[in-house]
Amino acid sequence: MENVQPLLTVFILAHRSLLSGGIASTLSEYGSVLNVRLIDSETINIPEIVQTEAPSIIILDAGDSDICKKTPVTKLLEWAPNAKIIRLDLASDRIRIFSSIELQINHAVDLVGLIQSLSRTELSL
Amino acid sequence: MPLRFLVVDDHALFRDGMVSLLKAAGMQVVGEALNGAEAVNEAARLKPDVVLMDIDMPILNGIDATRKITETIPEIRVVMLTVSQEDDKLVDALRAGAKGYLLKSLSSDEFIDLLRKLEKGEPPIPSSVTVRLMNYVAQQSSSSEILNEKLTEREIELLGYLGLGYPNKLISEKLGVSDNTVKYHIKNILQKLNFNNRAEAAAYAVRHNLNPKM
Numbered sequence: 608m609e610n611v612q613p614l615l616t617v618f619i620l621a622h623r624s625l626l627s628g629g630i631a632s633t634l635s636e637y638g639s640v641l642n643v644r645l646i647d648s649e650t651i652n653i654p655e656i657v658q659t660e661a662p663s664i665i666i667l668d669a670g671d672s673d674i675c676k677k678t679p680v681t682k683l684l685e686w687a688p689n690a691k692i693i694r695l696d697l698a699s700d701r702i703r704i705f706s707s708i709e710l711q712i713n714h715a716v717d718l719v720g721l722i723q724s725l726s727r728t729e730l731s732l
Numbered sequence: 733m734p735l736r737f738l739v740v741d742d743h744a745l746f747r748d749g750m751v752s753l754l755k756a757a758g759m760q761v762v763g764e765a766l767n768g769a770e771a772v773n774e775a776a777r778l779k780p781d782v783v784l785m786d787i788d789m790p791i792l793n794g795i796d797a798t799r800k801i802t803e804t805i806p807e808i809r810v811v812m813l814t815v816s817q818e819d820d821k822l823v824d825a826l827r828a829g830a831k832g833y834l835l836k837s838l839s840s841d842e843f844i845d846l847l848r849k850l851e852k853g854e855p856p857i858p859s860s861v862t863v864r865l866m867n868y869v870a871q872q873s874s875s876s877e878i879l880n881e882k883l884t885e886r887e888i889e890l891l892g893y894l895g896l897g898y899p900n901k902l903i904s905e906k907l908g909v910s911d912n913t914v915k916y917h918i919k920n921i922l923q924k925l926n927f928n929n930r931a932e933a934a935a936y937a938v939r940h941n942l943n944p945k946m
Contacts, residue, residue: 625753
């Protein structure tokens with residue numbers, strides 16, 4: 608039996624951005640591993656689609672101030688806690704990746720252990 | 733035959749995206765360049781039908797590169813592709829020989845549709861840019877009419893020198909008149925155009941591209 612990898616769903620959130628359109632086109636060339644969707648932030652309800660379809664990756668253009676204001680990274684991670692957010696910064700030719708970890712904390716002392724783990728980078732984001 | 737493109741932008745991610753979009757639309761990309769100087773060389777070497785040119789780039793900017801390309805190989809059509817909404821850049825690009833002006837805030841579909849106009853010999857310019865261009869031209873011609881109505885030829889010439897930042901002494905030498913006459917003309921210009929000071933007059937001259945006869 609052939610080992611078939613599941614498609615990774617990638618959302619690109621944008622509105623009238625050639626950078627995002629170009630990225631969507633480039634990634635679509637890898638259709639055998641990526642399911643790429645260019646989501647127009649003006650016409651599609653972002654919280655709803657992100658919550659219902661739970662994409663693996665969400666890509667944003669840092670230079671698109673409208674989209675960054677409308678869908679801040681913290682909100683996106685609330686709506687899709689397991690997603691990785693990639694923010695493209697064309698001005699500096701860099702990308703920044705955001706993700707989140709959700710943990711149960713019962714006592715303040717749990718926080719101390721967590722802080723120590725984070726500082727020793729045992730807990731990787 | 734599909735149009736052959738040279739894509740020029742200093743950001744690799746953007747360039748790659750444009751190449752992918754063009755290819756997906758059935759167009760041919762014959763080369764890439766990451767600054768204006770490279771674009772000039774690659775345009776001469778590859779002779780593409782169209783150069784998609786960013787404006788703000790290191791080494792040589794897109795407007796100067798466009799001027800060089802269109803001067804040496806006029807049959808190449810240069811289309812600016814930029815984030816810039818400034819009227820001055822738009823006008824400078826067209827004066828440099830650009831045949832189109834596209835914004836990076838277009839959707840992919842709009843971008844490709846506008847580029848297809850090149851196949852019919854039409855310029856790829858979005859309607860929003862055309863409107864800006866028309867407003868600019870209208871403003872320029874009404875300004876020059878106002879100037880001609882209000883100022884004498886000598887005053888317009890002197891205003892041009894103010895725009896260049898010349899001091900009175902130098903202006904008097906250029907015009908062959910005394911310092912007092914220069915002061916008199918400047919006073920008249922400020923009064924007629926309702927400016928508070930010389931700096932406002934100089935800024936006006938720069939904005940309206942007033943060049944004295946040198």
